[in-house]
Amino acid sequence: MVVAVLLVLTFLLITIDYRTGESSGGPRGFLHGVVGGVEGGVTAVTRPVGRTLSSLAHPNRYHDRADRLEQQNAALRRQLADQGAVTQLAGQLSALRLLADKGQYTIVPARVVAIGDVSGTDWTVTVNAGRADGLAVDKIVINSSGLVGTVVSMTEHTAVVRLFCDPRSRIGARLEGTQLLGAVAGGSGPDKLVFTLYDASYQVKPGQRLVTFGSLDYVAGVPIGEVTKVTEVSGLSRTAEVKPFVSVGSLDLVGIVVGKPATDPGDRVLPPRAVPATQAPAAPQAAGPPNGAPTANPSAPSAAGTPAGAR
Missing domain, CATH: 1.10.12 (Lyase 2-enoyl-coa Hydratase; Chain  A, domain 2)
Structure with missing residues (x-):
């Protein structure tokens, strides 16, 4: 119309x-x-x-455009995720190097790329560094919190690490602030080690911490964990339960110690102890005269230097 x-x-x-x-x-x-x-x-x-x-x-034209937009969005999401992963990895590497510098350890950084059987009979992980990177069997493996385990086998570019909680793991240890030696053994799960102190006359207490004491193969001073319970005295030794500093459930970046320090680092690699909230320092008080003492009159002349009997 x-x-x-x-x-x-x-x-x-x-x-x-x-x-x-x-x-x-x-x-x-x-x-x-x-x-x-x-x-x-x-x-x-x-x-x-x-x-x-x-x-x-022309339906395909609009479908293609929607597909392109979805692909662009997916690419942006991947970029953001990659940036977050890089930032997280950089933070882990910085913390790892800080611990290594405290102990003057020479390390080869590596990432966990595979997990072995963790059924309780074999606690191992595989890392992406090997013989070509200077690794050797029995080298100590650490992360930014302390002891992770030891190298048990390797190829040119990978290595198998036996974790500290493996039943076959047994590493020499020393009580913080002493020269008392013993060994920590796995086999009690990922969150508990058993420490055997060779001197049964010493009274181990909860809260005491352990470091590796060092040997021909192992470096000294690596933080291990903290005593949580003293279990028994048997013959010439004393046994205690230890909570490890490292959580094996979140392992990612580790360092294989390939060079020892010139001197034993002692206890300086251990983390600072947390100060309990109940022990906060008290507020300073103003100085004053003793209880019951008269308050001095600022206008009165000082008696210092006054001849005896003078008024």
């Missing part, structure tokens, strides 16, 4: 131009305004319909 009206108006406009031989600004302008307004209304109404018909005629 609208198209028919437009055709009639166009025909009238042509007829007027032909008869007058002029531009017919009045009638032509009026008709142009009417036709233009109607044309604009028709376009506004028909444009969405045209787009809908176009989308129906």
Whole structure:
């Protein structure tokens, strides 16, 4: 209907131009305004319909665009995740090097790439460093919290690490602040070690901490854990339970110690002890006269230097 009206108006406009031989600004302008307004209304109404018909005629074009947008979003999400992982790894490496510097250990950083059977009979992990990186069997493995385990086998570019909680693990240990020696053994799960102190006359107490005492193969001073319970005295030794500093359930970046310090680091690699909240320092008090003593009059002259009997 609208198209028919437009055709009639166009025909009238042509007829007027032909008869007058002029531009017919009045009638032509009026008709142009009417036709233009109607044309604009028709376009506004028909444009969405045209787009809908176009989308129906070319559905793949819009699906492809949606797929591209989804791929771009996925790529952005991966970038953000990668940046977060890099930041986290950089933090772990910084903390690992801080511990190594305290003990003056030379380390080869590596990441855990595989986990062995952790059913309780074999606690091992595989790291992405090996013989080509200077590793050797029986080298101590640490992370930023302390002892992780020891190297038991390797290839050119990988190594198997026996964790401290493995039943076959047995590492020499020393009580903090003493020269008393013993050994920590695994086999009691990932969160507990058994410490055997060779001198049964010494009273081990909960809260005491352990470090490796060092030997031909093992470096000294690596933090091991804290005594939680003294279990028994048997013959010439004393036994205690120890909570390790390292959580094997969250291992990622580790360091294999390939170079010993020139001197035993002692206890300086151990973390600082937390100060209990109940032991916060008391607020300083203003100095004053002893209880019951008279308060001095600032205006009174000092007796120092006054001759005896003078008033």
